[in-house]
Amino acid sequence: SKWSQLTACPDGEKAWPKKYPFCGGVFQSPIDFHKDILQYDSNLLPLEFIGYNVPSTDQFTLTNNGHSVKMYLSPTMCIRNLPFEYTASQLHLHWGNRNKSEGSEHTVSGKHFAAELHVVHYNSEKYPDITAAMDKVDGLAVLAVLLEIGPFNPSYEKIFRHFRNVKYKDQMVQVPGFNIQELLPDRLDEYYRYEGSLTTPPCYPSVLWTVFRHPVKISQEQLLALETAMYCTESDDPEPLEMVDNFRNVQEFHERLVFISFR
Numbered sequence: 494s495k496w497s498q499l500t501a502c503p504d505g506e507k508a509w510p511k512k513y514p515f516c517g518g519v520f521q522s523p524i525d526f527h528k529d530i531l532q533y534d535s536n537l538l539p540l541e542f543i544g545y546n547v548p549s550t551d552q553f554t555l556t557n558n559g560h561s562v563k564m565y566l567s568p569t570m571c572i573r574n575l576p577f578e579y580t581a582s583q584l585h586l587h588w589g590n591r592n593k594s595e596g597s598e599h600t601v602s603g604k605h606f607a608a609e610l611h612v613v614h615y616n617s618e619k620y621p622d623i624t625a626a627m628d629k630v631d632g633l634a635v636l637a638v639l640l641e642i643g644p645f646n647p648s649y650e651k652i653f654r655h656f657r658n659v660k661y662k663d664q665m666v667q668v669p670g671f672n673i674q675e676l677l678p679d680r681l682d683e684y685y686r687y688e689g690s691l692t693t694p695p696c697y698p699s700v701l702w703t704v705f706r707h708p709v710k711i712s713q714e715q716l717l718a719l720e721t722a723m724y725c726t727e728s729d730d731p732e733p734l735e736m737v738d739n740f741r742n743v744q745e746f747h748e749r750l751v752f753i754s755f756r
């Protein structure tokens with residue numbers, strides 16, 4: 494991606510393995526979902542969401558961390574129906590640019606979606622916090638939602654309306670609580686499941702991925718707002734650098750399989 498060649502943002506992805514050996518290793522993410530690697534698994538049940546409906550009296554911190562926009566979630570939110578119980582940590586987005594709205598990390602039969610939401614959870618049955626879990630094989634579970642153009646999405650707007658307050662790196666704003674399940678597709682029963690990695694350095698192979706089959710729609714205006722909202726640089730930087738194309742390219746899948754909950 495273009496983002497990966499920029500120098501003020503994190504170093505280009507081709508250079509990642511030098512400093513972060515895991516990035517050149519196995520079980521890397523994202524990947525392309527194509528029919529040769531998909532296998533139906535009847536044991537894949539819909540996930541169960543606990544505490545996802547957060548009252549508006551609670552607040553989430555939204556921040557620009559220089560490579561994405563990230564919203565910290567409540568430790569009372571968790572998911573069940575995975576091998577362990579996983580507690581929510583944060584969500585963030587990956588996107589393209591205003592000329593080429595192909596910003597998803599995962600692709601389906603080679604096709605990019607406009608953007609991708611990641612809701613990051615850690616294995617709270619085995620580890621005390623995300624830092625301890627991050628580099629463990631059974632440490633993390635990330636839910637991914639593919640985003641495409643459609644009607645205005647009022648639920649995503651609950652985050653997007655705050656973008657103007659986090660234009661620059663390290664800025665923060667408080668967002669009133671809402672039901673985070675609104676950001677997920679209606680069909681929660683159909684998804685791709687595989688063992689992969691963080692898509693940013695240090696690329697630890699610690700993520701049990703759930704990528705929902707059905708994309709969620711946001712409007713053209715909302716996508717443009719995402720693509721033009723932020724900078725990788727701090728507010729006093731004389732050379733502001735737009736935060737665009739912050740997705741990693743798809744990785745080799747070697748001998749792995751992706752399990753799917755649908756036929």
Ligand code: 1SD
Pocket residue numbers: 561585611613627635690691692693
């Ligand atoms: O890019 C994020 C990174 O910012 C961090 O949140 C990490 C987990 O701590 O996850 C990656 S990703 O694999 O969810 N893209």
Ligand code: ZN
Pocket residue numbers: 585586587611692
């Ligand atoms: Zn991500």
